[in-house]
Amino acid sequence: MPRLAILGATGKLGDKLITRALDQGYSVNALARDPRAIKRQNERLTVIPGDAETGAGLDALVERCQFVVCAIGSLRPVVATAMDKLLPQLEALKRFERFVLISRLGTGESREQSAKVSGPIQQRLPVILGPVFRDINLAEERVRTSRVPWTILRSTRLTDDPPTGKAVVVGPHEPPPHRITRADLAHFLVDLLDQPGHVGEELTVGSP
Numbered sequence: 001m002p003r004l005a006i007l008g009a010t011g012k013l014g015d016k017l018i019t020r021a022l023d024q025g026y027s028v029n030a031l032a033r034d035p036r037a038i039k040r041q042n043e044r045l046t047v048i049p050g051d052a053e054t055g056a057g058l059d060a061l062v063e064r065c066q067f068v069v070c071a072i073g074s075l076r077p078v079v080a081t082a083m084d085k086l087l088p089q090l091e092a093l094k095r096f097e098r099f100v101l102i103s104r105l106g107t108g109e110s111r112e113q114s115a116k117v118s119g120p121i122q123q124r125l126p127v128i129l130g131p132v133f134r135d136i137n138l139a140e141e142r143v144r145t146s147r148v149p150w151t152i153l154r155s156t157r158l159t160d161d162p163p164t165g166k167a168v169v170v171g172p173h174e175p176p177p178h179r180i181t182r183a184d185l186a187h188f189l190v191d192l193l194d195q196p197g198h199v200g201e202e203l204t205v206g207s208p
């Protein structure tokens with residue numbers, strides 16, 4: 001049975017990722033700074049206490065995992081530091097298949113694309129949230145230069161609306177897609193894990 005580790009598992013997207021992964025037959029290791037934040041119980045769900053910024057719990061989190069997803073979100077710059085702790089652990093794993101970093105529209109090559117989204121605040125988000133975007137850009141760079149098989153998913157704005165069953169991927173020079181529900185993004189991401197393509201790719205994802 002494939003095993004997926006999730007960083008950011010206590011967050012809103014993390015919750016949807018756990019649901020989709022369990023539904024698809026994965027065993028799930030979920031990192032939690034406060035394990036009480038994950039209330040559900042499932043025989044295939046293991047909650048691992050830890051903190052990605054200090055590296056605490058990461059060895060137990062990724063043990064026996066073929067897949068790892070980072071869905072950490074913070075207004076403090078923690079993701080690049082988390083990558084420094086996590087990626088060497090993944091490089092040491094045997095039979096590791098895929099690491100997915102959830103990033104944001106507006107990083108890397110998608111910077112210009114983000115200026116075309118609707119809404120002046122959304123357009124200016126990489127400036128308004130400067131330290132957050134610098135952190136995720138650095139995190140992407142760490143991932144790109146690592147030896148793990150990776151995919152970077154740059155999401156448009158996330159919503160808590162009900163799932164629509166629709167997600168779309170576009171290249172960095174195409175018009176940006178619309179905001180996407182967390183449920184749809186989780187569905188798209190978990191389904192992508194066991195597909196052969198997209199290793200070493202940086203994808204902008206949203207709704208049509």
Ligand SMILES: NC(=O)c1ccc[n+]([C@@H]2O[C@H](COP(=O)([O-])OP(=O)(O)OC[C@H]3O[C@@H](n4cnc5c(N)ncnc54)[C@H](OP(=O)(O)O)[C@@H]3O)[C@@H](O)[C@H]2O)c1
Nearest residue numbers: 008010011012013033051052053071072073104155157158
């Ligand atoms: N919100 C958007 O519109 C949007 C748009 C594009 C991309 N994204 C990306 O989508 C992802 C999920 O977003 P979201 O809004 O669903 O997130 P969220 O609900 O804010 O959850 C953030 C998660 O990150 C965890 N976290 C923060 N610092 C951590 C640390 N040092 N160690 C371990 N975990 C830590 C939080 O843990 P605690 O519960 O312990 O705080 C929580 O599980 C993020 O990667 C975000 O950058 C979001």
